[in-house]
Structures are given as structure tokens and as C-alpha cells.
Amino acid sequence: MYIPKHFQLKDEEIIYDFIEKYSFATLFSQHNGEPYATHLPLTLSKGESALYGHFARPNEQWKDIENQQVLAVFHGPHSYISPSWYETTMAVPTWNYVSIHLYGKMEIVKDQKVIFDSLNDMVNKYESTDSPYNLIDVDSRFMEGMSKGIVAFKIKITKIEAKAKLSQNHPVERQELIIKHLENTSQQDNIQVASLMKKSLQK
Template sequence: MYTPAAFRFEHATDMISFMKQYSFATIITVKEGLPIATHLPFQVVEQEGKLLLRSHFAAANEQATAITSAPSLIIFSEPHAYISPAEYDKRESVPTWNYMAVHAYGTATLIREEKQVLSLLEEMIREVEPSYLEQWNGLSDKYRNGMMKGIVAFEILVTDLQGKKKLSQNKTATERDRIITRLESEGDAAAKQLAQHMRMG
């Protein structure tokens, strides 16, 4: 990812926190020379000094058959917003877009053992909707097992992590304040989130 020095995440811990906050990501894999992509929720797990990404495909998804053959790219991206040159001091300015993104690279291992697949699903339920766990546990084994046969679970060991936060760091404090005020005044939730990240630096 093209990342000028001014726009880099300073610490890996900040990138990991970002991934956990915006965990619905895009996984890209190359199959027979062509990139294919799927949008999935990911569990971001730090374990024994390793960074792991866990999720699952629908079994019918062709990407499930290609994911172990080569490294994949997982893109975590959000929020973003248009930045008008009206907020800058100089008339000779152009529009741009502020955004944050983290790219994670790694090769997947399939999770085939039924207990591990069940554990992955239950961990995701606990993260996203803990109240559903009681209903999930009340479903028949036949139904749950049938649902699990319809997915392909996997785990990716992250081998490279790249992050970019383009938050007008190359502008003056006055210009940044104007941009933040404009973003906060907009009705768009992503713009408001971006303004919050800008305030945090």
C-alpha cells in the first residue's frame, strides 16, 4: 500500500485496534491468475505473539478452494470522507479524500475439526450478539451440524501488516480544525467517526 511517511500508523498495536473496531473486511485471493474477493466478518486474535485472523466462507464460494494455495490480502477500511479545498488557506488547493485502512497479508489454514469450527462460531456470536448464544445452544444438533457443513472455516497467520491513516496531517492546525468542524457538522456517520479519529491524532 502506498503510504507516505506522514500518513503511517506509528504502532502495530494501533493497527490491530483499528482492525478490531472495523472487523468487517475484504479478503482477496488470486485463483488462476485472477483476483477474487469476499466480504467477511473477522475475528482478530492476538495469541502467543502471533496475529491471527479467523472467519469462514460459504462452502459454495470458489474462494474457499483457493485460499490455502497462495497468500491472501485482507483489507480493513473505514471510515472515509471527502475533504473540500474550501477548508484550506491557499486558493491553489485541490480536493482529496481522508481515510484509514489496514492491509494484512498471510496464508490461510483450513479449520476442519468440528469442535474448532463450533468454537469459532460461538466466539463470533459472543463478540457480535452475546444474547443470541442461548438461542444458538437451544437449536437441535442436526440443524447446527447441517449449518456447519455449509461453511469452510479458516485461520490466517498474519505475516505482514501495513496501515495508513490519511487524516490531513500535512495541513496546518487551523486547517485541520476547520476540516474536523465540517466533518462533525455532516449527517454522515462515517464523517463523524473520521473527525473523531482526527481529534485523537
């Protein structure tokens, strides 16, 4: 990923928090000699420096993916930035966004306990705290049948690229104008980008 130095995100904790929050990723690999992508949730194990997930078994991306160097892209909020918000007309439009690229070695997981634990972690992550649903309570025979329909995997992270393009290359006064316009909207992406820009300015 092309990352100018003023947009480079280096803080590991910020990167990991971002992955946890925006965990629905796009997973790229080579399949049958061509680029191939699947959109799916991934869970992060900080201790192992690894990602866990699973394919639907009919998705044949898994068939030749083992031991490949794969790329998982985590997409954050993004916003169009209008030059009409600036203090000058000598400007052009741009786009603000945050994106994290994780590279790693793909491993197909067959251990049933590891598979269940990864599925359980995913359910616990997304179910609300007051939800009565718990994967542990699901009938074991039903779970065994459902598990046959997936292929679980682990990605051992080998490289992280993180980019936060939040107008850091503009004067502070202009950044504040952008934040003001982004906040004056009902679009959630705009509001989230404004919040990220504020945090960036506070550093």
C-alpha cells in the same frame, strides 16, 4: 499499499482495535489464475496473531486458496475533504480515510471444535449484550447440518500495513478547520473521521 511516512500507522494496539471495530473485511486471493475477492467478517486472535473466518461452501474461492499468501483489507471511515474549507483557494480536493492491510498464509480448518469456537466468538462479538441468542443453545444436529455449508479458515498474519490519511501533512490550523466542517454534518463517516483527526492532533 502506498503509505507516505506521515500517514503510516505503527501503533499495534491502535491497529488491532481498528480491526476489531471495522471487522467486515475484503479477502483477496488468486482463484483460477485471477484475482478474486470475498466480503466477510473476520475475527482477530491477538494471541495467535491470526484471523478466523469462513466461506459459504458454494463460494469456490476456498478450493485453491490453502497455503496462498492472501490479503485481508479492513476499511474504516472515509470522507471527501473540500478545499473550500481551507483558509486559501490555492488547494485541491482530497480524501481522508483509514485502511489496514493484513497479509498471511491461509489454512483450511477442519477441526470441529475450532470451527465451533470461531463461530461462537463471531456470534458473541456481534450479538448485543442483552440478546437471548447463544450458539451453545442451538440444537447440535441443526448446527452440524449448517456447518456442512461452510468452509472455515485461519490466516496466520505475516505482515501488517496500516494507513491513516487524516490531513497530517497540513498545518494544524487547517486540520482544525477540516474537523469543524466534518463535525457540522449528520454523516457518520464524517463524524468518525473528525474524531480520528482530533486524536491524531492530540499526539
